Amino acid sequence: xxxxxxxxxxxxxxxxxxxxxxxxxxxxxxxxxxxxxxxxxxxxxxxxxxxxxxxxxxxxxxxxxxxxxxxxxxxxxxxxxxxxxxxxxxxxxxxxxxxxxxxxxxxxxxxxxxxxxxxxxxxxxxxxxxxxxxxxxxxxxxxxxxxxxxxxxxxxxxxxxxxxxxxxxxxxxxxxxxxxxxxxxxxxxxxxxxxxxxxxxxxxxxxxxxxxxxxxxxxxxxxxxxxxxxxxxxxxxxxxxxxxxxxxxxxxxxxxxxxxxxxxxxxxxxxxxxxxxxxxxxxxxxxxxxxxxxxxxxxxxxxxxx
Amino acid sequence: xxxxxxxxxxxxxxxxxxxxxxxxxxxxxxxxxxxxxxxxxxxxxxxxxxxxxxxxxxxxxxxxxxxxxxxxxxxxxxxxxxxxxxxxxxxxxxxxxxxxxxxxxxxxxxxxxxxxxxxxxxxxxxxxxxxxxxxxxxxxxxxxxxxxxxxxxxxxxxxxxxxxxxxxxxxxxxxxxxxxxxxxxxxxxxxxxxxxxxxxxxxxxxxxxxxxxxxxxxxxxxxxxxxxxxxxxxxxxxxxxxxxxxxxxxxx
Numbered sequence: 001x002x003x004x005x006x007x008x009x010x011x012x013x014x015x016x017x018x019x020x021x022x023x024x025x026x027x028x029x030x031x032x033x034x035x036x037x038x039x040x041x042x043x044x045x046x047x048x049x050x051x052x053x054x055x056x057x058x059x060x061x062x063x064x065x066x067x068x069x070x071x072x073x074x075x076x077x078x079x080x081x082x083x084x085x086x087x088x089x090x091x092x093x094x095x096x097x098x099x100x101x102x103x104x105x106x107x108x109x110x111x112x113x114x115x116x117x118x119x120x121x122x123x124x125x126x127x128x129x130x131x132x133x134x135x136x137x138x139x140x141x142x143x144x145x146x147x148x149x150x151x152x153x154x155x156x157x158x159x160x161x162x163x164x165x166x167x168x169x170x171x172x173x174x175x176x177x178x179x180x181x182x183x184x185x186x187x188x189x190x191x192x193x194x195x196x197x198x199x200x201x202x203x204x205x206x207x208x209x210x211x212x213x214x215x216x217x218x219x220x221x222x223x224x225x226x227x228x229x230x231x232x233x234x235x236x237x238x239x240x241x242x243x244x245x246x247x248x249x250x251x252x253x254x255x256x257x258x259x260x261x262x263x264x265x266x267x268x269x270x271x272x273x274x275x276x277x278x279x280x281x282x283x284x285x286x287x288x289x290x291x292x293x294x295x296x297x298x299x300x301x302x303x304x305x306x
Numbered sequence: 307x308x309x310x311x312x313x314x315x316x317x318x319x320x321x322x323x324x325x326x327x328x329x330x331x332x333x334x335x336x337x338x339x340x341x342x343x344x345x346x347x348x349x350x351x352x353x354x355x356x357x358x359x360x361x362x363x364x365x366x367x368x369x370x371x372x373x374x375x376x377x378x379x380x381x382x383x384x385x386x387x388x389x390x391x392x393x394x395x396x397x398x399x400x401x402x403x404x405x406x407x408x409x410x411x412x413x414x415x416x417x418x419x420x421x422x423x424x425x426x427x428x429x430x431x432x433x434x435x436x437x438x439x440x441x442x443x444x445x446x447x448x449x450x451x452x453x454x455x456x457x458x459x460x461x462x463x464x465x466x467x468x469x470x471x472x473x474x475x476x477x478x479x480x481x482x483x484x485x486x487x488x489x490x491x492x493x494x495x496x497x498x499x500x501x502x503x504x505x506x507x508x509x510x511x512x513x514x515x516x517x518x519x520x521x522x523x524x525x526x527x528x529x530x531x532x533x534x535x536x537x538x539x540x541x542x543x544x545x546x547x548x549x550x551x552x553x554x555x556x557x558x
Contacts, residue, residue, distance in 0.1 A: 006522035066548025234537030253551035298453030
């Protein structure tokens, strides 16, 4: 059964889209990630124009994050104050990101920018995550592993504008989360991702937040950042396809429920190791596309209707 | 399809009986099975039958063109190991869609000069360069033109080899035009040429309106006319769907 997507202006098989939503939803439930970094490249792969894929995926992430944050909020695992500061940065970053997106689009370099950001960030995060999980698996076998401090103090703790974040048990400069929020916001606008895969490690390793509140807080601020991206993309590029987003999220919500049930069968480091392999695989595929000799050295793009 | 063919053939017959060709100066008449293509939510492409009559021997060439657009052609170059877009040329007056059908191969119908003049065949469409970026020689310019046609053909929007026009007893002709799902909306033009001894004797032109209808059309209009409201609506839909999902699966 085919359905015509009004904004993407193409006809797609409805079951393919539902299946993609379900598959990515399953993985995101399993690993506790948003899955935007998988869905956006997949959408581009099936022929959805890159700007539509990015704009629509932001819209879908709003839904999946709302769904996820409710569960974490019930357990009290959301640091709203920290979320608020990250969010302030996120608004600035994502607004800049949408402007940058439009600018790169006029230069004809948006596809390159999207792909390069994917390769760089997926490569770094996937590599680090893989290394960390392998190390944990090895250390788990050696008895009497040492437990480190809660977090280390360094020059970052000397910055002004210090704030107390009770739920995160932190007393740090607000500049730090603000900057992280802004950086992830830029990426979220350009890559069509929520940015959880960057935000979560940044919160743990750079801010030193306890892992229990990290996912809930990250989801909380992702809702607003992706909502901002959705709104700005809708206004400036008209690339948000609501019909596509709804189809994706139907599959996604169902898939995520099954995924989170299966996650209990695996250990934390095993899950992170598998996620790392998946992230690196996507990274390798995109890197290959950038380097491999194209079949046609020319490409065309619509500038305007006359 | 066979039914449409026989019905249209029937109409042509009536038409010819009512308006005998000899009585009028028209050597060529043609019409379409439909002047309106509606892109609905379930749209998977459309087929339109073009049929007509000629007053004796000759060659019929049918050309369907979509609304004009400005298209930028970009050339990829290896920069620091990765393939990036380098030089580009924007062309104006590029039809979104181009389909052609003829009774015989085009080379047998008219000379290259005539085909160029009449813009018959995808390679003879006159696109105008709107702007150039980078140093581009005339030879390279021709490459960009070819690349544009090749890419349009790859998208299924340009037909580079003509489809066939069936001509019955040098009088009735018909051809089918297939519209892909990725075509643009707007006014399309179907032009029918009658060629005799290498030159076009008469041309007949008729419009086809392609538009989105129904739910999809409303979504598109809303997204473009009230984009801020559309953005807010998209966010509300997403928040509601996310909340609904967590409520439904809470007890499972």
